[in-house]
Amino acid sequence: MLGKVFFAVLAVVGMSLVSFLGFSSFILEMITQILILGLFAVSLNILVGYTGMVSFGHSAFYGIGAYTVGIILKSTSLSIPTAMAIALVFSGLAAAIIGFFCTRLTAIYFAMLTLAFSQVVYAIVTKLESLTGGYQGLIGGIPKPPIELFFFSWDIRTVSGFYIFTVFTVILCLLCINVLLNSPFGCILKAIKENSERTSYVGINVRGFQITAFIVSGSFAGVSGALMALYISGAYPDFIFWTTSAEPIFMILIGGASTFLGPVIGAMFLFLLTSYLSAYTQFWGLVVGGAIVCFTVLLKKGLTEIIVRSRWYHSWGGFLKSRFYGFVKSR
């Protein structure tokens, strides 16, 4: 636990220092987006990789987080951390309601019902035009007041300011998720994934834990949506459309579901691939789709698993492994 906090602080400081090295703002913006998408994918992986529930409606919470932050900052004078906390609570509440119904079902029915609920949220958001701007989305920019700390105010309107803010928030969330998943709570989730029937025979309330996992997962997805809304200074119905739900699933597939940070690697890979391809061709879906089909046929374990299992990792990564094994590979 202490080692993890130490590692997280080290990561925040190290990654923040990167912004002073004089990289172009293009690279910082890229890392910012990868981190936000990575958090989205890791939050979904609590369900997919740990509890064994394939949710196909995670865009609902991502969108709710984004719209909550956008609407609060546009219409009130609350600070950004407060708005983000409210976004976390709101998406958590939505996850509690949706999770309550969805966890009654299993496997494909669960996936389909989460998909249906995300489309319900989509329809509601596009209907509430006075609040959300309907199909147009929240346009006109979200005000970003500087964050007041003890002595100085932190301007997140600059690229590097927002980058550091994202690094801090995302790593804090990842730390929370990691601690939670390595606690007895996380062990019970894994037990449910392995065999939910036996888990219930031990006397564990399986459905209660599934709903809790759903709420935790939805809350952090809300945080990533909130960050994305701040980053692009707007929230759009596309955030909630069901095709958005497929993206974190790709990231988990590419990165590997059985490693904690795998989905972040997947987010990086997918983001770089799509942004590189869309610079050359509008048909990036062809390549990405082809890559996904190849992954499902050839590389079922994902990239991270292959690296972790490889000979190179075992011979050269000895030090890294002994120091960070618990963080990189949590199972």
Place this chain on the structure above:
Amino acid sequence: MNIIAILNCFTNPSCLIMVLVNTLILTMLLFIIASGLSLIFGTLQIMNFAHGSLYMLASYLTYTAIRLGIGFGGALIFVLIAMGLFGYFLERSLIRRVYGDSLFYQLLMTYGLVLVLDDLVKIIWGSEYLAVAIPQAFDKQPIFFMGSVTPIYSIFIIAVGLVVAIILWAFFQRTSLGKKVMALSEDQEMLQALGINVPAMYSFVFALGTCLAGLGGILSVPLTSAYPGMGFNIIIYSFIVVVIGGLGDIRGAFAGAFLLGLVKSLSVIGFRDYEELAPFALMAIVLMVRPEGIFGKKH
């Protein structure tokens, strides 16, 4: 929600007939497409996201076939054969590799195929709407009955839907091959032990499902035109239909298609604002009351 408008419509024969015809057209189109999806899920245990894209592909092929001048009837036969072959090769080359894998990989592989097919269609046919005229044989005076107007083509679609339903029913109940397919969803090991070529049966079922998606595409292209992304909506609706009706059950697909068609055509009259929401609300309600669907088996 405007209940008075719906009640008013029910007391007015012309409006009632219009709702009925609209419901039936939607029912038949959804049934034809969703029965393919349901068949594939029932036997192969694969949730095929690419089903909507196969429907789209068939619409585009129909457009090309008609442009080549072989007529609507010719296009029908040509596209059905092409889709059957395409489905066969798809199953042999890719789908076969994810049998028995977790749901996660199956959903992803078929979603990857959606992206690939969508872009392939854009590359080959471009991104514009491609309109197909109503075939000449049906481009006649519509039927006027008690103040309502019904195009002949609508009646043709309803008739085809009924014929498909009867053929599928007869196939599964009366033919030996159909019974083997039904048995496949029960116990494929036993079937293999009886000396039946199970992998070939899988290919056949997938090809049949693809043909059904194709038939839906052919029939609806004169009404909707062909455009990229047309599969996105239809796949969601097909999911709703099979989930409402019970996965893997053809009768369920029909019942689900009818319920969804009814809700869609009523929403146009009574609750237009919630037209997009209504199908999902229907699905959520059915799943909460009966999680296995109307005709589904407890599992």
